[in-house]
């Protein structure tokens with residue numbers, strides 16, 4: 001076995017401003033009972049402040065990560081940011097984050113894979129470590145979902161929140177690290193989960209604004225069906241590929257879109273609730289940030305050598321799983 005990439009540090013950042021289910025009851029026709037029983041969400045964080053975009057939260061997460069790991073910004077070789085809510089169409093959010101953090105002139109780029117963005121970015125970053133090319137890679141999942149939410153649409157506005165999470169990847173020759181991954185995509189998901197306006201097909205115009213095309217559009221029940229099947233299947237598939245039983249898995253780190261999807265995945269994997277990382281009740285669905293925010297929240301409970309299965313499903317469609325043997 002050659003070089004492996006290992007996560008050697010984690011950090012998360014969520015904005016201070018909290019929106020509870022009770023707050024949403026005042027804005028749209030909804031109620032705490034519906035939101036809690038259908039999704040598991042109790043509250044979410046919203047980034048406020050003139051001129052603050054996703055890069056602000058990502059940079060806060062990265063600054064804390066570098067501090068925690070005693071990493072000099074000048075030693076970082078590569079930064080990847082997964083997001084569907086970049087500050088701009090261009091330049092990339094990763095470029096902006098590097099400058100805000102004081103990481104000078106390195107390769108940096110964004111990845112767009114919606115709710116699977118973090119695992120896509122993690123797998124991409126790990127390749128640069130495994131090749132021996134880079135020694136310190138920062139992978140970020142960050143989204144300011146509030147910037148693309150229609151707060152008159154009760155079917156989506158209760159679901160999403162803002163946040164960012166970041167990990168440091170470094171090489172290891174040991175047993176631990178990122179062991180395996182399975183990633184998928186299927187563009188036939190296009191119309192089920194999409195932000196239609198503002199790209200090259202429907203550039204911003206009065207019509208796109210009037211038609212609410214700059215907001216997230218989701219056909220909830222059909223996405224639910226695809227999510228429940230594919231997230232469970234891909235989590236089971238990586239276990240089978242690596243000869244893991246439910247007893248071998250210490251943690252499921254699932255994308256936090258809906259507690260019911262998470263429960264179905266855990267069930268399929270044959271693991272109990274005590275092994276499932278959950279923070280959907282506090283943050284809602286933060287898209288690319290859910291998985292690193294879970295790792296951040298549960299950091300003190302993860303032990304060196306633990307087997308983790310990361311699993312996600314989201315827009316595209318995109319989905320996948322990653323098998324990690326915890327290294328720190």
Ligand code: UT7
Nearest residue numbers: 030031034038115154155158220221223224227257258314
């Ligand atoms: O992260 C990216 C991937 N996304 C996902 O994985 C999300 C997948 N989908 C879901 O999680 C669920 O489909 C939702 C949570 C979005 C919706 O739950 P559901 O159980 O599928 O509900 P539904 O959309 O079938 O709606 C049931 C009822 C409808 O009323 P009628 O037609 O039965 O009278 C909705 O109009 O609930 C109504 N409804 C609401 N009621 C109160 C929809 N939104 C709300 C709301 N408050 N916020």
